[in-house]
Amino acid sequence: MTGWTIQTLARAIAARKISPVEATQACLDRIARLDGRVHAFITVDADGALAAARALEAELAAGRSRGSLHGVPLAYKDLCHVPGLPTSCGTKTREYFTSPVECTAVARLREAGAVTLGKLNMTELAMGPFGDNAHHGDVHNPWKTGHCAGGSSSGSAAAVAAGFALATLGSDTGGSIRLPAACCGVAGLKPTYGRVSRAGAMPLSWSMDHLGPLTRTVADAALILEIVAGHDPRDATSSRRGVPYYLRMLESPIAGLRVGVPENHYFDGIDTEMAATVRAAAEILAGLGALVAPVRVPDPRTLIDVGNVISRSEAAALHARLARERPHELQPAVRARLEIGFHISAHDYLQALRLRSRLAREFITEVFADVDALVAPVIPEPAPALEAVKSGSVDEFVARMGRFSRLTRPFNTLGLPALTVPCGFSSDGRPLALQIVGRAFDEATTLRLGHAYQQATAWHLEGPRL
Amino acid sequence: MNAPESRVSADVAGLAAAVERVAADLAIAEEPAGFVLALEGESPTETA
Numbered sequence: 001m002t003g004w005t006i007q008t009l010a011r012a013i014a015a016r017k018i019s020p021v022e023a024t025q026a027c028l029d030r031i032a033r034l035d036g037r038v039h040a041f042i043t044v045d046a047d048g049a050l051a052a053a054r055a056l057e058a059e060l061a062a063g064r065s066r067g068s069l070h071g072v073p074l075a076y077k078d079l080c081h082v083p084g085l086p087t088s089c090g091t092k093t094r095e096y097f098t099s100p101v102e103c104t105a106v107a108r109l110r111e112a113g114a115v116t117l118g119k120l121n122m123t124e125l126a127m128g129p130f131g132d133n134a135h136h137g138d139v140h141n142p143w144k145t146g147h148c149a150g151g152s153s154s155g156s157a158a159a160v161a162a163g164f165a166l167a168t169l170g171s172d173t174g175g176s177i178r179l180p181a182a183c184c185g186v187a188g189l190k191p192t193y194g195r196v197s198r199a200g201a202m203p204l205s206w207s208m209d210h211l212g213p214l215t216r217t218v219a220d221a222a223l224i225l226e227i228v229a230g231h232d233p234r235d236a237t238s239s240r241r242g243v244p245y246y247l248r249m250l251e252s253p254i255a256g257l258r259v260g261v262p263e264n265h266y267f268d269g270i271d272t273e274m275a276a277t278v279r280a281a282a283e284i285l286a287g288l289g290a291l292v293a294p295v296r297v298p299d300p301r302t303l304i305d306v307g308n309v310i311s312r313s314e315a316a317a318l319h320a321r322l323a324r325e326r327p328h329e330l331q332p333a334v335r336a337r338l339e340i341g342f343h344i345s346a347h348d349y350l351q352a353l354r355l356r357s358r359l360a361r362e363f364i365t366e367v368f369a370d371v372d373a374l375v376a377p378v379i380p381e382p383a384p385a386l387e388a389v390k391s392g393s394v395d396e397f398v399a400r401m402g403r404f405s406r407l408t409r410p411f412n413t414l415g416l417p418a419l420t421v422p423c424g425f426s427s428d429g430r431p432l433a434l435q436i437v438g439r440a441f442d443e444a445t446t447l448r449l450g451h452a453y454q455q456a457t458a459w460h461l462e463g464p465r466l
Numbered sequence: 467m468n469a470p471e472s473r474v475s476a477d478v479a480g481l482a483a484a485v486e487r488v489a490a491d492l493a494i495a496e497e498p499a500g501f502v503l504a505l506e507g508e509s510p511t512e513t514a
Contacts, residue, residue, distance in 0.1 A: 029500050111467065193505060237502075239505075243468075302488055306485065325477045340477050343478040345482070348486075351486075353498035353501075354492055354497065354500075355496075357504060364504055377492055423493050440504070
């Protein structure tokens with residue numbers, strides 16, 4: 001059952017073929033048996049999960065259902081505040097982040113019937129694309145232990161790939177949902193900025209942070225998004241737009257949708273297997289009737305620089321106390337990246353914020369006049385070996401981080417929705433993936449394209465042998 | 467902080483230069499809030 005999709009499990013629970021307690025126990029058993037090799041979890045709340053599952057089972061017995069997640073076991077990145085559980089944010093401090101309110105996205109999932117298994121490992125302070133963590137253990141890629149799971153939502157991706165949870169939540173400030181999803185061969189959606197409330201989640205950069213789902217299939221990502229999206233008075237940046245019925249829209253044909261494949265920048269210096277596989281995926285979309293064509297896009301380096309000025313400045317402001325009072329607790333690369341933010345001038349920060357407005361407007365006007373979505377690689381190479389990415393000096397490590405996340409960061413600056421979809425494997429068995437980028441608040445189209453691709457292929461049906 | 471001062475200075479100078487290069491012709495009316503307007507599909511005032 002731990003390899004099922006949410007929809008399959010939810011149907012089985014609704015039909016009383018499997019109980020919430022059985023489903024939860026199966027996940028807990030698998031975590032107990034295999035997470036020693038993966039390190040996906042920081043906190044496993046077995047007692048809490050089973051108590052919640054028993055309560056949900058009683059509700060079902062009484063003829064009540066909370067909805068599409070009734071009895072479905074989920075887990076959350078350890079920067080989401082879940083009452084009763086500590087939130088380390090990947091730091092050495094067990095309860096680094098506290099919030100007066102439950103993470104809104106978690107609360108909405110819980111109200112829809114989800115069982116909370118626990119809190120997931122992550123890169124310290126969500127600052128890094130590889131999933132290494134000196135305090136809680138490096139997260140290992142379930143497809144190839146010893147290789148990175150991607151980050152910063154490393155545990156969120158690894159837990160789904162390993163069958164520990166049916167879905168997870170992650171956060172994405174520079175690629176932290178899409179990168180680990182790509183490394184671990186699962187779906188991961190960074191929604192539009194403002195689509196999902198960040199209330200109750202540790203901020204890294206209030207201008208660039210996004211919360212979103214990691215799931216086995218694109219359809220499950222649509223299901224989770226439908227529940228967590230929508231205005232939240234606790235997050236002033238959350239949009240008041242209505243939430244579409246993403247699941248119902250999945251089956252609309254993609255014939256006629258215009259899909260652009262960037263002819264500049266996004267394939268430069270990319271691993272040959274990765275590039276060929278992403279281009280092949282675009283051809284599959286073309287075979288389904290999408291109008292696939294090359295497109296020129298604005299230079300992503302400007303978007304990355306502007307985004308870095310904003311995110312570094314905000315991260316230093318938010319985490320100044322830890323960086324100033326207990327710098328020895330931080331991993332050297334995290335400390336180095338935080339330090340930059342203390343030295344960026346107010347002038348440059350404000351210019352970057354003003355530039356972001358213009359860059360977003362220009363990108364939306366120029367690129368989305370001709371296409372409905374973009375298809376590009378997510379990571380420049382399949383998940384690298386952990387020891388290789390951590391080797392060398394701090395400078396080399398930090399530079400490696402920038403190179404590995406260069407394909408995702410532009411879309412955080414732009415705030416556009418971007419979906420990671422697995423699309424194959426390297427010759428040595430590491431997942432390959434594409435990202436589908438859509439118009440602002442048009443998650444529906446990115447999900448439709450991703451779902452159509454998965455209906456035509458079988459990569460998402462494969463699972464790692466742990 | 468232990469980060470070498472020279473490296474931090476170089477990184478900060480690099481980011482500042484990158485911003486300066488593209489900010490030269492920013493309209494006076496351009497505000498950070500224009501970002502949300504761009505996402506929501508509204509056009510900000512284009513007055514320089």
